[in-house]
Every structure is written in C-alpha cells, then in structure tokens.
Amino acid sequence: MIAARPLNALRRDRRALAGGLAIVVIITAAAIGPVVFGAQTIEMSEVVAERFLAPLARTPDGVLHFLGTDRFGRDLLARLLLGARVSLAVGVFAALASLSVGVVLGAVAGYTGGAVDRAIVAVTDAALAIPRVPFLLLLVALFQPGLPITVAALGLTGWMTVARLIRGEVRSVRTRPFVEAARALGVPPARVLARHVLPHALTPALVAAALGVGNAIMLEAGLSFLGLGVQPPTPSWGNMIAAGRDSLVLAPWVALAPALAVAIVVTAFNLLADALESAIAGEGSRD
Amino acid sequence: MRASLLKRLLIAMPTVLLVLTVTFVGLHLAPGDPVRLYLGPTADVATAEATRHALGLDRPLVVQYAAWLARFVTGDWGTSIAQHRPVTRVLGDALGPTLLLTGLSLLASYALGILLGAVQAARRRSRLDAAITAVTTALYALPSYVLALALVLVFAYGAVLWNWPAVLRFPAIGAESVGAEFLDPGARLADRVRHLALPVLTLVVVGAAGTARFVRGSMVEALRQPFVRAARAKGLAERVVVLRHALRNALVPVIVLIGLQLPALFSGVVFVETIFAWPGMGRVTVQAVLGRDYPVVMAATAVFATLVVLGNLLADGAAALVDPRVRGET
Numbered sequence: 001m002i003a004a005r006p007l008n009a010l011r012r013d014r015r016a017l018a019g020g021l022a023i024v025v026i027i028t029a030a031a032i033g034p035v036v037f038g039a040q041t042i043e044m045s046e047v048v049a050e051r052f053l054a055p056l057a058r059t060p061d062g063v064l065h066f067l068g069t070d071r072f073g074r075d076l077l078a079r080l081l082l083g084a085r086v087s088l089a090v091g092v093f094a095a096l097a098s099l100s101v102g103v104v105l106g107a108v109a110g111y112t113g114g115a116v117d118r119a120i121v122a123v124t125d126a127a128l129a130i131p132r133v134p135f136l137l138l139l140v141a142l143f144q145p146g147l148p149i150t151v152a153a154l155g156l157t158g159w160m161t162v163a164r165l166i167r168g169e170v171r172s173v174r175t176r177p178f179v180e181a182a183r184a185l186g187v188p189p190a191r192v193l194a195r196h197v198l199p200h201a202l203t204p205a206l207v208a209a210a211l212g213v214g215n216a217i218m219l220e221a222g223l224s225f226l227g228l229g230v231q232p233p234t235p236s237w238g239n240m241i242a243a244g245r246d247s248l249v250l251a252p253w254v255a256l257a258p259a260l261a262v263a264i265v266v267t268a269f270n271l272l273a274d275a276l277e278s279a280i281a282g283e284g285s286r287d
Numbered sequence: 288m289r290a291s292l293l294k295r296l297l298i299a300m301p302t303v304l305l306v307l308t309v310t311f312v313g314l315h316l317a318p319g320d321p322v323r324l325y326l327g328p329t330a331d332v333a334t335a336e337a338t339r340h341a342l343g344l345d346r347p348l349v350v351q352y353a354a355w356l357a358r359f360v361t362g363d364w365g366t367s368i369a370q371h372r373p374v375t376r377v378l379g380d381a382l383g384p385t386l387l388l389t390g391l392s393l394l395a396s397y398a399l400g401i402l403l404g405a406v407q408a409a410r411r412r413s414r415l416d417a418a419i420t421a422v423t424t425a426l427y428a429l430p431s432y433v434l435a436l437a438l439v440l441v442f443a444y445g446a447v448l449w450n451w452p453a454v455l456r457f458p459a460i461g462a463e464s465v466g467a468e469f470l471d472p473g474a475r476l477a478d479r480v481r482h483l484a485l486p487v488l489t490l491v492v493v494g495a496a497g498t499a500r501f502v503r504g505s506m507v508e509a510l511r512q513p514f515v516r517a518a519r520a521k522g523l524a525e526r527v528v529v530l531r532h533a534l535r536n537a538l539v540p541v542i543v544l545i546g547l548q549l550p551a552l553f554s555g556v557v558f559v560e561t562i563f564a565w566p567g568m569g570r571v572t573v574q575a576v577l578g579r580d581y582p583v584v585m586a587a588t589a590v591f592a593t594l595v596v597l598g599n600l601l602a603d604g605a606a607a608l609v610d611p612r613v614r615g616e617t
Contacts, residue, residue: 137557241436
C-alpha cells in the first residue's frame with residue numbers, strides 16, 4: 001500500500017487538500033442536509049406563489065430559499081442535498097463494482113499468464129473500444145431504468161483501466177523473491193495472489209478508483225438527464241438538470257445549481273486522483 | 288507496414304463480433320415485448336402471435352442469432368420497428384451528420400489541445416501554465432450536457448436578450464433552418480456552419496481540455512530527455528527545440544490517444560446531439576433505446592464500435608508515419 005513518504009507528499013499537495021476538502025464538505029452536507037430540511041424536499045405548498053423563486057428569495061410567508069425554488073415551489077438546496085446522497089452513492093458503488101471486476105480480472109490475467117491472460121486481455125481491449133454511453137444506454141434501457149441497474153451498468157463498463165493497471169503491476173510483483181518464497185513454501189496459488197501479490201499491486205488502482213467515482217457521477221447524471229437513470233420524484237442531479245432544462249430561460253438556476261454541483265464534485269475527485277498519481281510517482285506537487 | 292495493418296484489422300474483427308453478440312443476447316433477454324410495441328396495446332393475441340412469427344421472434348435464440356448475424360454481415364440490417372424503414376437507411380441518414388460533427392470536433396480539439404499543452408510544457412510552472420491547468424481541469428470535469436445547456440443559454444437566448452450582433456446569435460436546434468433547401472448554395476452553407484457552431488464548440492471545449500492535459504504531461508516528459516539537452520547544447524533556438532525536437536516525440540503517444548478518445552467523443556455526441564436535436568447517430572440511438580427499436584439499437588451499437596476500431600487503425604497508421612520506431616513493432 002502507500003508508504004509513509006507518498007502519504008506525506010499527499011498531505012502537502014494543494015490539489016489533494018482542495019479536492020479532499022470539497023468532498024468532505026459535500027458528504028457532510030449530504031448527510032445532515034436532508035435531516036435539517038425535512039419535508040421541504042417533497043412538499044408542494046403554494047405552487048403558484050412559490051415556484052421559480054430566484055436564489056436568496058423569500059416566500060410571501062418569509063421562508064428563505066437559499067438557491068431558490070423549482071417549478072413545484074420546492075427548495076432547490078434541499079433537493080440538491082438529497083440528490084447528493086443519490087449521486088455520491090451511485091458514484092462510490094459503481095466505482096467499487098468496477099474496481100472489484102477490474103482487480104479480479106487483472107490479477108488473474110497477470111498472475112496466471114498464458115491462454116487465460118491472452119483471453120482476458122483480448123476481452124479488455126474489445127471492451128475498451130466500445131463507446132461507453134451508447135452501450136450504457138443499451139444496458140439501462142434493456143431493464144427498467146432505476147438505481148440498481150444504473151450502478152450495475154456503470155460498474156460493468158468501467159473496469160477496463162483497473163484491469164490493465166492491476167495486470168501490469170501483478171506481472172511485475174509476481175517475479176519478486178518473496179512471491180517465489182511463498183510459492184516454494186507450498187502456499188496455494190490463489191492465496192499467494194490474494195495475500196502476497198495483490199497488496200503490493202493495488203496502489204495504482206487507487207488513482208483509477210478516484211477517477212472512476214467522478215466519472216460514474218458524471219455518467220449517472222447524464223443517464224438521468226436523458227431520462228434513463230434515476231427516475232423522478234427521487235431527486236438526482238441528472239434528473240434535476242433535465243427538469244431545469246424546461247425552464248432554462250425562465251429560471252436558469254434550477255438547471256445550473258445541480259449542473260455546478262456535478263462539475264464541482266467531479267473536479268474534486270479528479271484533483272484527488274491527480275494528487276494521488278503524483279504522490280505515488282514520488283513527484284509531489286512539483287509538476 | 289501493409290501486412291501489419293491487415294493483421295490489426297483481423298484482430299479488430301472479434302471486437303465488433305463481441306459487441307454484436309453482447310447486444311443481441313442482452314436485447315433478447317430484456318423485459319419488454321417489441322411485438323406489443325409494434326402493434327400497440329389494443330392488438331389481440333392471435334395478431335400478436337402472427338406478427339411474432341412473421342418477424343421471426345418465435346424461433347430459438349441461437350437460430351435467431353445465426354440468421355441475424357448472416358444477414359447482418361451481408362448488409363441486410365432489417366427494418367426499423369418504429370420507423371418502418373430499412374435500418375441501413377435510418378443509420379445511413381444519421382451517419383453523415385455524426386461524422387461531420389465528430390470529425391470537425393476531433394480536428395479542432397486536437398489542434399487546440401496540442402497548442403495549449405505545448406505552450407504549458409514550454410512555460411512550465413509559470414503563471415500561464417497554472418492558469419491553463421486550472422481552466423482545463425475545470426472544463427475536463429464539466430459534463431458535455433451541462434456545457435451544451437450553458438452555451439444554449441448564452442448564445443441562443445442571452446444573445447437575443449442582450450441585443451448582441453446577429454453574428455453572435457447561434458441556432459440551438461437542428462442541422463439546418465426550416466426551408467434551408469430553398470437557399471442558394473452559399474447561404475445554405477453559411478446556415479449549416481451556424482448550426483454546427485454550438486454543438487462543435489461543446490465537443491471541442493471538453494475534448495481540448497483532456498488533450499491539453501495529456502499533451503502537457505507528454506511534452507514535460509519529452510523535454511526531460513537527453514536529446515533535448517543535446518539540442519539545446521548545440522545552441523538551437525528554444526522554439527526549434529520545443530517544436531521540432533520535443534513536440535514531434537511527444538506527439539506519438541498523443542496520436543495513439545485518439546483510440547481512447549474516440550469512445551469518449553462518441554459518448555459526448557449522444558448528449559450533444561440530443562440537446563441540439565442534431566439528426567445523427569447519437570440521437571437516433573437514444574430514440575431507438577427509448578422506443579425499444581431492436582434492429583436500430585443493435586446496428587447503431589455495432590456502427591459505433593466499428594467507427595472506434597477504424598479510428599484506432601487510422602491512429603496506428605498515423606503513429607507509424609510519424610515515428611519510424613513504431614513501424615517494426617507490430
């Protein structure tokens with residue numbers, strides 16, 4: 001895993017600080033926001049008087065709406081934070097799914113070599129040539145659009161980079177003396193791979209995982225934007241952008257608030273991934 | 288050279304076959320009955336069964352697969368269930384607009400990305416470098432559908448609202464104005480260019496940001512090499528060192544990168560075409576998916592995969608042209 005020195009480099013890296021801070025703030029807000037706002041996210045009261053209120057506007061009875069309201073008079077900030085739970089959960093679980101598939105395939109390919117390796121590499125290369133969004137559309141539309149299928153589809157289409165990285169690492173770790181020693185002691189191959197080889201090969205997959213979370217959040221929002229991801233009334237950033245598109249001219253903030261949220265979170269994960277990559281390469285933030 | 292390209296073409300075939308197989312199996316395992324969609328909910332059972340038989344959907348999956356594959360390879364892609372037109376014609380109409388959109392975007396985003404990345408690497412750790420990095424990092428994380436909506440808001444709506452000159456007002460829908468076929472060729476071309484502006488700009492901004500990030504890394508690496516120090520020691524002008532010695536070497540991985548960027552470009556095109564109502568492959572795919580138009584979805588996915596494979600081959604060929612070392616390898 002990460003040694004002490006890269007960890008120190010990571011701590012001094014401004015990109016890691018900015019990205020990490022943004023992620024912590026958003027996770028905290030997503031955790032406590034819906035509790036604070038309570039029923040405001042679904043409640044529709046005086047629709048005509050309270051819809052499309054501009055950011056920082058007050059309703060006739062004096063309730064402040066920090067980011068304004070949508071076409072049903074629902075508080076945007078409250079829905080944004082509830083949607084953050086969905087978006088973050090989809091991102092993390094999808095990245096974990098791709099990570100697991102990628103690690104297993106990459107490790108098996110790298111460790112066994114031969115025909116198995118060639119087959120896995122061929123499938124990986126073929127999968128890389130498939131444009132992700134058209135294929136995702138296909139997968140999601142095959143079944144009822146919804147949360148589980150979105151996570152599964154994102155996981156199934158994002159494992160290739162991880163598999164390639166892990167395969168490369170495993171191939172180089174496999175030849176090290178301590179692996180040979182473990183094999184000579186009669187440790188079963190699966191155990192050698194899991195306990196002795198993999199822990200040394202996982203580090204680069206961290207970068208891919210961080211990038212994967214950002215990517216998955218962006219794609220989930222895209223699918224929901226097309227109406228093929230998370231379905232209303234469950235708020236997700238994607239279907240909030242899609243709903244705001246109808247009132248883009250009348251009330252641009254309805255679409256812009258979730259759009260900015262997606263951009264900020266994805267940037268945060270990308271920054272974290274950049275910092276991780278430099279830290280692992282031992283370059284710090286010099287580059 | 289020619290033999291290696293042919294070999295690569297053979298290696299690429301299974302990719303397309305894999306896509307076709309996965310698509311076929313997936314589509315037929317999924318819930319949702321195309322016959323019902325074709326006939327509507329009022330049709331009686333007998334008619335539904337007759338149609339199912341007529342469309343061949345009652346045969347075993349393996350038989351359907353073999354028959355479909357044989358027909359697909361020979362260019363018979365069936366009839367669109369939703370449009371009642373041959374799939375080849377549906378996709379043929381859509382392929383041109385998509386190739387126009389993606390081709391222009393790819394060229395422009397590469398030119399811009401290489402320029403930005405090279406400038407950044409040459410002025411590494413300067414304020415300009417930091418500023419461009421900040422901008423490209425932010426734009427790289429900006430989803431294409433968000434950027435597209437923002438551009439519509441500014442250039443289609445805001446431009447009118449704020450009384451911008453007509454040159455800065457761009458149409459946000461379609462590939463041509465209504466009645467464009469009655470314009471004379473020059474005006475029609477101008478109309479087409481104006482309709483291209485916003486979709487291309489969206490794809491270029493996102494693509495160039497990614498390319499610039501990659502080119503910067505590749506250039507920084509190249510500038511560290513001994514041959515660059517040798518060139519400088521010879522007393523060559525810095526411009527020549529950067530452009531002739533470093534950039535040429537840094538470009539090889541950048542050209543190969545096309546292979547990884549094409550899938551991303553075709554993903555972006557789905558959103559961009561949907562938002563701008565551009566009559567291309569992406570929009571056709573989304574509509575076919577929403578309407579469970581099986582033949583169109585399968586063919587569209589295959590065409591996308593084939594385009595990526597062909598793009599990869601072109602990129603490999605270009606890399607071999609630029610770098611003699613690549614020629615012997617494969």
